Amino acid sequence: MATAPSPRAIVSLYSSTLRTARSFSSYNFRNYFLQRTKENFRNMQTEKDPAKLSLAYNDAVKELTVLRRTAIVNQLYGGWKLAVEEQTDVRTRGDT
16 A cells, blocks of 8 residues: 655645746746646645555656756747746846
């Protein structure tokens, strides 16, 4: 019988997954993975069966490793910022 992961381990995995999802340079990927992470962990939070919770936790760990690799590639080949993203001001020589 599988033992359920501790609540501390789940919160740690959740924060690591959110941090990785925020590291995407692409707006669409970033928002998709943030939404998906929150949804997956909400479902994990309501799960009562230790075997299913352990399975969901192990799946989330595997997804995190894939997400980290994907985020690195996305950062390397990230494109332009979209109009909906917050733009940084371009400073000119006279600005202080």
